[in-house]
Amino acid sequence: MSEILLKATALEKRYGGLKAVSGVSIDVHRDEVHAVIGPNGAGKSTLINLLSGDAAVTSGAILLRDRDITSMAPQRRAMAGVGRSYQKTTIFADATVFENVRLAAQAHGGQPLRMFGGVAKDGNVNARAQAAIDEVGLTHRSQTIAKSMSHGEQRQLEIAMVLATEPKLILLDEPLAGMGHAEAARMIEIIHRLKDGRAVLLVEHDMDAVFALADRLTVMADGKVIASGDPEHVRNHPDVRQAYLGHEDGVAA
Amino acid sequence: MNALFQKSSKPILALLIVAMVLPIIAPTYYVQFASKAMLMAIVAVSLNLAVGYGGLVSLCHAAFFGLGGYMLGFTSSDSAGASIWLSLPVALFVVAAVAALIGALSLRTRGIYFIMVTLAFGEMLFYFFHDTKIGGGSDGMYIYFKPEIALGDLTLIDLEDARAFYYVALACLVGASLLIRMLVKSPFGHALAAAKGNERRALSLGFPVFWIRLAAFVISATLAGLAGYFSAAQFGFIAPQMLGWHLSATVLVMVVLGGMSSVLGPIFGAIALLGLEEVLKASFEHWKLINGLLIIALVFALPGGLQQMASLLIPKGAAPEPDLQSMPPKEAVPHV
Ligand SMILES: Nc1ncnc2c1ncn2[C@@H]1O[C@H](COP(=O)(O)OP(=O)(O)OP(=O)(O)O)[C@@H](O)[C@H]1O
Numbered sequence A: 001m002s003e004i005l006l007k008a009t010a011l012e013k014r015y016g017g018l019k020a021v022s023g024v025s026i027d028v029h030r031d032e033v034h035a036v037i038g039p040n041g042a043g044k045s046t047l048i049n050l051l052s053g054d055a056a057v058t059s060g061a062i063l064l065r066d067r068d069i070t071s072m073a074p075q076r077r078a079m080a081g082v083g084r085s086y087q088k089t090t091i092f093a094d095a096t097v098f099e100n101v102r103l104a105a106q107a108h109g110g111q112p113l114r115m116f117g118g119v120a121k122d123g124n125v126n127a128r129a130q131a132a133i134d135e136v137g138l139t140h141r142s143q144t145i146a147k148s149m150s151h152g153e154q155r156q157l158e159i160a161m162v163l164a165t166e167p168k169l170i171l172l173d174e175p176l177a178g179m180g181h182a183e184a185a186r187m188i189e190i191i192h193r194l195k196d197g198r199a200v201l202l203v204e205h206d207m208d209a210v211f212a213l214a215d216r217l218t219v220m221a222d223g224k225v226i227a228s229g230d231p232e233h234v235r236n237h238p239d240v241r242q243a244y245l246g247h248e249d250g251v252a253a
Numbered sequence B: 001m002n003a004l005f006q007k008s009s010k011p012i013l014a015l016l017i018v019a020m021v022l023p024i025i026a027p028t029y030y031v032q033f034a035s036k037a038m039l040m041a042i043v044a045v046s047l048n049l050a051v052g053y054g055g056l057v058s059l060c061h062a063a064f065f066g067l068g069g070y071m072l073g074f075t076s077s078d079s080a081g082a083s084i085w086l087s088l089p090v091a092l093f094v095v096a097a098v099a100a101l102i103g104a105l106s107l108r109t110r111g112i113y114f115i116m117v118t119l120a121f122g123e124m125l126f127y128f129f130h131d132t133k134i135g136g137g138s139d140g141m142y143i144y145f146k147p148e149i150a151l152g153d154l155t156l157i158d159l160e161d162a163r164a165f166y167y168v169a170l171a172c173l174v175g176a177s178l179l180i181r182m183l184v185k186s187p188f189g190h191a192l193a194a195a196k197g198n199e200r201r202a203l204s205l206g207f208p209v210f211w212i213r214l215a216a217f218v219i220s221a222t223l224a225g226l227a228g229y230f231s232a233a234q235f236g237f238i239a240p241q242m243l244g245w246h247l248s249a250t251v252l253v254m255v256v257l258g259g260m261s262s263v264l265g266p267i268f269g270a271i272a273l274l275g276l277e278e279v280l281k282a283s284f285e286h287w288k289l290i291n292g293l294l295i296i297a298l299v300f301a302l303p304g305g306l307q308q309m310a311s312l313l314i315p316k317g318a319a320p321e322p323d324l325q326s327m328p329p330k331e332a333v334p335h336v
């Protein structure tokens, strides 16, 4: 079995009286896509926020390899190898595609905050940015201002930015949301390549994509894990049918 | 981002030459006025690092300006000028330390709260000098001798001479502009702008946003302190008004007028505003009222600042022999 890159145990997040995430334990392995599904409000985005540091845990522990990152700030987790995309596209909208990805590469380059010498000088950073842009297929869009691109292209850009940070663990929050069929197919292909040498946690509503990509599947409802394991097994789990769809039609559309 | 520099290094060179010869041809009064304007321009240029590039709308930069002036007062004696080699570094260090403290506390807030917190800190410094005897209270203090730029007994530059002072102010302005330009173009500057563009994204990429902003804030404040040091030297006087929010707001108007998206824009904002004041002062009794109305009209009429007006006044085709190597082909480069 491949190495466990991320190990989260008994995570809990309370917002006032609401337990958005409760008793969630999850492992994400290298070279694997671990999909997390569940109805709206199940706590999937909150789980990602806990893992990335965007939200602080109420209790529980998060290990990245052997390193305890439970109380690390998001920027330090990013430096430790956690990259993420957001449910709502989060990019530098007024900058070009290249500048967006270059910034990501810069943050993980040799001198991320050098105060002298222009940014064009750093050949290694530029090369890594270009490679990430090529990887997601935005090569022809390099000089386009991010906000003037289609929604799907902006999501690809966000993935390229994550890639350029050279993460060990990638957290994707509904990367296919709002995409057309062709764009979604392209994104599925990209995500499939992402897991090579990395661990990917994928939150997604598109079941075709989930079953095409997932090596492992966890189903959440009301902040709790109701089933986890092999996708085929989980799909046929009676609790999942009940909780996820509220009737017995099964998970796959 | 740095359009002004890329577009037009020739006009800037021409301006610099004009600035170099001005003291030779202009009467002393105007040389002094130009020195004063250039020192304000330093504050505007450095404030723009925080405001335009960092998105940190500070309303306490006058406090750093004034503090720089008070530090000259404290390091000067009644019988001789302070040695600039000691007095200036001390002044800059104290301003930087105070800015680091104020910045570290203010930068925990965002947007309108940041404006209010910096305003509050600025007023605290104002009342600190206004209500205590440390700097002569509300009367302020006199600086009888300008700082000495000397090696041993040899005076290198005599700041008592209005024209020599002018060149020192010009050198400071050029130096400050070059420093800001270098920062803005560097990875640091890009990270600063990224944090302004999308803080959440900047953090999740791994940028230590708080420290980046603090560094920009402190550098910006220290340059304001430098300008304040020389302003106090020029007037031979320092008073609490130089720390007040009114001056902070005025410099902010200079930045907005000149345009926040370029390094040099705020210089034009400063010169325009002070020039306007000077003209109105000479012609009208109620010049402050007219001045205020004109500024409001200008800011509304020119949302992009005076810099855009300048590019409107000089149509592209009429620019003297464009340098083909450094000029991008028309429309090929989007203005970000
Ligand atoms: N910052 C917050 N403050 C208060 N409540 C929150 C906050 N974030 C999430 N919640 C609540 O936590 C619960 C889980 O939300 P979350 O966004 O994690 O769900 P989700 O599974 O991602 O849903 P969706 O599929 O709609 O994206 C919801 O009831 C939500 O209202």
Ligand SMILES: [Mg+2]
Pocket (backbone or CB within 6 Å): A044, A045, A046, A087, A173
């Ligand atoms: Mg969600």
